[in-house]
Amino acid sequence: MLGECEIENSCQFCQKMFKSKTHVRTHIEDLHFPMETPCPCCEKIFLSKPKMLRHKSKKHPGYESEFKKKRRKNKKKQGGKKESKKALADAAAATTEAAVVAT
Ligand SMILES: [Zn+2]
Numbered sequence: 001m002l003g004e005c006e007i008e009n010s011c012q013f014c015q016k017m018f019k020s021k022t023h024v025r026t027h028i029e030d031l032h033f034p035m036e037t038p039c040p041c042c043e044k045i046f047l048s049k050p051k052m053l054r055h056k057s058k059k060h061p062g063y064e065s066e067f068k069k070k071r072r073k074n075k076k077k078q079g080g081k082k083e084s085k086k087a088l089a090d091a092a093a094a095t096t097e098a099a100v101v102a103t
């Protein structure tokens with residue numbers, strides 16, 4: 001049971017352990033399934049996606065890809081699922097109240 005988390009963060013191909021799932025995915029994309037990926041900023045071709053991302057963060061630091069944005073959103077969702085639901089209900093209640101006051 002204790003090791004469950006660690007198993008999740010290990011590479012299924014070489015059993016190497018990583019700090020996070022993201023690291024595992026980066027490792028897999030870099031070593032086991034390298035795919036030629038062009039940089040969306042300068043269209044230079046890289047041997048794998050992580051290599052491209054590394055280049056991009058170095059050479060085009062201001063650029064944020066859709067991929068990164070999506071991941072950030074997912075993280076937020078995971079962080080406060082209960083909270084956001086409650087907040088949503090509160091916001092809805094507040095809007096209703098405000099509407100009632102306004103009319
Ligand atoms: Zn591996």
Ligand SMILES: [Zn+2]
Nearest residue numbers: 039041042059
């Ligand atoms: Zn580039």
